[in-house]
Amino acid sequence: MKKALIISIIILATSVISIMLFSYLTGNPTYPESVVQTTIRSKILNEERELIIHLPVDYDKKKKYPVMYVLDGSSQDKHIANKFNILSTAGYVPETIVVGIPNVSGKGRQRDYTPPYMRMDIDEKDSPLGEADQFLSFMEQELFRFIEKNYSVSEIRSLAGNSRGGLLVMYSLLYKPDLFKGRFCFSPAFWRDDNLIIKKVSDFLTTSKNLQSFLYLSMGEDENNKMKSGFNEMTKILSKKQNGQLIWYSEYTKNADHQNNAEISASVGIRKWTDYLKTAE
Numbered sequence: 001m002k003k004a005l006i007i008s009i010i011i012l013a014t015s016v017i018s019i020m021l022f023s024y025l026t027g028n029p030t031y032p033e034s035v036v037q038t039t040i041r042s043k044i045l046n047e048e049r050e051l052i053i054h055l056p057v058d059y060d061k062k063k064k065y066p067v068m069y070v071l072d073g074s075s076q077d078k079h080i081a082n083k084f085n086i087l088s089t090a091g092y093v094p095e096t097i098v099v100g101i102p103n104v105s106g107k108g109r110q111r112d113y114t115p116p117y118m119r120m121d122i123d124e125k126d127s128p129l130g131e132a133d134q135f136l137s138f139m140e141q142e143l144f145r146f147i148e149k150n151y152s153v154s155e156i157r158s159l160a161g162n163s164r165g166g167l168l169v170m171y172s173l174l175y176k177p178d179l180f181k182g183r184f185c186f187s188p189a190f191w192r193d194d195n196l197i198i199k200k201v202s203d204f205l206t207t208s209k210n211l212q213s214f215l216y217l218s219m220g221e222d223e224n225n226k227m228k229s230g231f232n233e234m235t236k237i238l239s240k241k242q243n244g245q246l247i248w249y250s251e252y253t254k255n256a257d258h259q260n261n262a263e264i265s266a267s268v269g270i271r272k273w274t275d276y277l278k279t280a281e
Helices: 002-026 077-089 106-113 132-150 164-175 192-207 225-240 261-280
Strands: 035-042 047-054 065-071 097-101 153-162 182-186 213-220 246-253
Touching: 035 132, 047 077, 047 132, 065 077, 065 132, 065 164, 077 097, 077 261, 097 132, 106 132, 106 164, 132 153, 132 164, 153 164, 153 261, 164 182, 164 192, 164 213, 182 261, 192 225, 213 225, 213 261, 225 246, 246 261
Parallel strands: 065 097, 065 153, 153 182, 182 213, 213 246
Antiparallel strands: 035 047, 047 097
């Protein structure tokens, strides 16, 4: 039994690597048959939004699956979906639907991932404020409904973001704590606007009640001092305000920088997330 499981994992991993290698050599994104690429029209954002929906390999409409929404779709969603497929095949984590949300543009990314009390571009004096509240409204009122209508999903939702995407993930905890049961901030840009998000988190944790949620933070050991400084300050606040309601982990990833930290640390975060789900049942 154990030998058969190991063989199946090797086969799956080999398939994943082959797909990634072909994509790299040709320069074109390549997805297996279990991936659905589609678009939805958002009235809230007034634009078309692409979606990359990674279904479990053995997707069964009779089952209910957790959903992880991944920011920076087309760059961050594939490696996370691959990890879920491999770890779920080994029986370590539940099969999960991964929904990648690609950006419409660089400016669109700044708009969507920046909280409404922070400037989109700190290098521009008259930079407009972010619209992360609008983006989260799009997710809650339009994206969730689309996924729930078309796929067999449970009520367990999580959100993962990298760099500025990690900033949005943290903001979502403050703006709508119940929107997600799990949050993953990879290499989060907490330093922006003089650590403003850290101050907001401190105030929030002081007054929040009945906060039942999971939070995973990771930072590469080889990232720059600005990134690590904001990360360290956020960790201090979480430690100081800890009240047992928010289950959180803050870790440095060895031999990782800003480019690869998310890919290296995601497996660790997913395993901790699964352990949390077991205790929360």
